[in-house]
Amino acid sequence: MFNGDTLVSWRRRATAGALSFAAAGLLAAGCTPVGEPATAASGASGAPVAAPVFDGDPLPFGPDGFGRITVGMKEEEALLTGDLQAAPISTVLGRNVYSFVGGPQPDPSRMASDEELEDKVSKADDPSAAKDSGNVAQLYADSTKRTLERMHAYLEAGGASFRGGYLDNIAAPKDAVTAEGIKRGSSRADLEAAYENLGLAKGGDGHYKMPAGRDWQLIFEMDRDKVKYMSLARRL
Structure with a gap:
């Protein structure tokens, strides 16, 4: 979801105008202000989940993880801890992004809008497709602006991202x-x-x-x- 230079590279890309979807990085999360937290007692499908798989004391934030979310943990295991909301706030760019319990909740309309925009940008990146250069430039600009906004929202609220079923960022x-x-x-x-x-x-x-x-x-x-x-x- 996020590597050490993602925020820096986005800033440089936005400043320079080199707005590449393929390198955009972290997430396009559809976040709403904090409200009633989603229940931690059910999974994304609504089915009840088992007791937490991590029974030790919560970890301070550090190289091993945070709370009951640990490095190397599978997505399904992390959801069982009860530290994360049951449903992701974003599913764009091949990553499932979750907020912590009590944090921002999914905004389905915004998530759908994000997915639609990224689909358009992906098609614009297809070298075989005919393109209107002005329209493509605007798509890239819209995508980068939205991605930066979602990225800052994610860092501000806190959360965890998973790719391929495994944790890749907290x-x-x-x-x-x-x-x-x-x-x-x-x-x-x-x-x-x-x-x-x-x-x-x-x-x-x-x-x-x-x-x-x-x-x-x-x-x-x-x-x-x-x-x-x-x-x-x-x-x-």
């Missing part, structure tokens, strides 16, 4: 804290001090990333000198 919600005490609003100095000996590296546009085991990394998005978002991402 966006930390507002109240998440790492074992080292880093959270949204933590200072740049505190972030660097907490992870300076653990491979923390500054990337483009001021974000930080840190290795988190095989094929995973922690991402810290910054707003000036404060942590704005945290995510755990499987590297592509």
Whole structure:
């Protein structure tokens, strides 16, 4: 769903006007404001689910996961934990994206609109199809704008994304804290001090990333000198 440079690449793409659907990345999530949470007692089909598969104490946000959602977990296992809402808020771009219980709920009309737009962009990417250059450019612009909006909504609310039935990203919600005490609003100095000996590296546009085991990394998005978002991402 999300690799360490997705947000950076989107910003650059939007600025430069190189609006490629194939490289668009994370998600096109149809989110609504927080309301009554979906029940965690039933699966996406409405059938009852079994007890959580993770019986230990919830994890702080970090390289192993968050809450009862752990690295390497299958989608069906993650849903059994009760940490995620029962139905995805997005199914676009080959990924199922879920919010945490109490977070944004699915907006079917917006999801359908997103799918329709991405279908049009996908057809525009077909080299064998006849194209109106002005229309294609507008489709790319609309797709990138919508994707950026959904991506920021996802990072703001927190959630988890699955591709091929396996976890590939966790966006930390507002109240998440790492074992080292880093959270949204933590200072740049505190972030660097907490992870300076653990491979923390500054990337483009001021974000930080840190290795988190095989094929995973922690991402810290910054707003000036404060942590704005945290995510755990499987590297592509």
